[in-house]
Amino acid sequence: MDALITSLVQANFAPERIIPRASMARYTTFRVGGDADVLVNIASPAEIPVALRAAKHAGVPVTLIGNGSNLLVRDGGIRGLVVRIAGDCAAIRREGDCIIAQAGASMSSIAQFALAEGLDGLAEIAGIPGTIGGGVIMNAGAYGRELSDVVTRVCAVSVSDGKPVVFEGDALRFSYRHSALMEADVIVTEVTMQLTPGDPDAIRSRMNELAQARRDKQPLNLPSAGSTFKRPQGLFAAKLIDDCGLRGLRVGDAQVSEKHAGFVVNLGSATASDILSLMEEIRQRVYAANGVMLEPEIRILGENKKA
Ligand SMILES: Cc1cc2nc3c(=O)[nH]c(=O)nc-3n(C[C@H](O)[C@H](O)[C@H](O)COP(=O)(O)OP(=O)(O)OC[C@H]3O[C@@H](n4cnc5c(N)ncnc54)[C@H](O)[C@@H]3O)c2cc1C
Numbered sequence: 001m002d003a004l005i006t007s008l009v010q011a012n013f014a015p016e017r018i019i020p021r022a023s024m025a026r027y028t029t030f031r032v033g034g035d036a037d038v039l040v041n042i043a044s045p046a047e048i049p050v051a052l053r054a055a056k057h058a059g060v061p062v063t064l065i066g067n068g069s070n071l072l073v074r075d076g077g078i079r080g081l082v083v084r085i086a087g088d089c090a091a092i093r094r095e096g097d098c099i100i101a102q103a104g105a106s107m108s109s110i111a112q113f114a115l116a117e118g119l120d121g122l123a124e125i126a127g128i129p130g131t132i133g134g135g136v137i138m139n140a141g142a143y144g145r146e147l148s149d150v151v152t153r154v155c156a157v158s159v160s161d162g163k164p165v166v167f168e169g170d171a172l173r174f175s176y177r178h179s180a181l182m183e184a185d186v187i188v189t190e191v192t193m194q195l196t197p198g199d200p201d202a203i204r205s206r207m208n209e210l211a212q213a214r215r216d217k218q219p220l221n222l223p224s225a226g227s228t229f230k231r232p233q234g235l236f237a238a239k240l241i242d243d244c245g246l247r248g249l250r251v252g253d254a255q256v257s258e259k260h261a262g263f264v265v266n267l268g269s270a271t272a273s274d275i276l277s278l279m280e281e282i283r284q285r286v287y288a289a290n291g292v293m294l295e296p297e298i299r300i301l302g303e304n305k306k307a
Contacts (some may be wrong), residue, residue, distance in 0.1 A: 120198025
């Protein structure tokens, strides 16, 4: 990986942004996973093609992450370069009734910005703990709203050649936890959301009410990646799991949350392998009881640990 680090330094990445042997447990909300060979924290959209070129030059694969709130990284970690866009590369601005946010901006900070501007439309997504880049590609949503309700334009760069690409309107092809961006092999750099003027007090009170609903229903005190499985058509994964009596089921320190059966939580020292074994056990038990094979909502990345 020395060649990769040299390429990144030569491309003017500040040394503190280049993290060799980065523990993915630090960069994911599940708090599990082995090391990435090298992780680079992106500071601006212009740095993204530069990082892609450095990886190409060094002949290593690239993995993209945002806030790591929908990810499970296996215990053997990730080979090559992890490009992380979260926290920085996060400017937010208003143009008319639109908000335009860089990919690393968190959905909560965008919702707070909208509230301060008296713009309505993001109260429901305010509590989703990811970046807008990670959110838009999978059409994140909650409480009856999805990003597709407000997103009108997405700027991205192509992973293959680093060139800019713009997706607008119907070309985004949003559906449940899906968008055209997923198959396009692109890195989102900027997202435009069309909002409507609203009463700040009403927006604030809706946000507070939904934050309380999350605290009441979700195990926010324990590491997780949110809902583990997608909602099967016309059904609820959490109910299917609960109906099989799996609440509290454990493999090592991975547990079906006692508070919300749709979440697998890390009780402290779970490994990715524990979580994957538990997920498989849930899938088999739900299938045996209902004939429904649950599909993971979380993204699973990286390699198994070598024996
Ligand atoms: C407690 C908790 C509650 C949650 N509640 C919800 C909820 O209510 N609704 C919901 O939809 N989700 C929920 N989630 C899941 C998660 O927050 C969302 O999926 C979020 O959109 C992921 O964003 P992220 O930045 O963390 O992406 P990551 O988890 O880092 O990445 C997820 C995927 O997005 C890709 N990606 C990340 N950034 C970019 C980018 N700039 N360009 C292209 N691809 C990118 C990654 O390559 C990866 O494939 C919850 C998670 C937790 C831990």
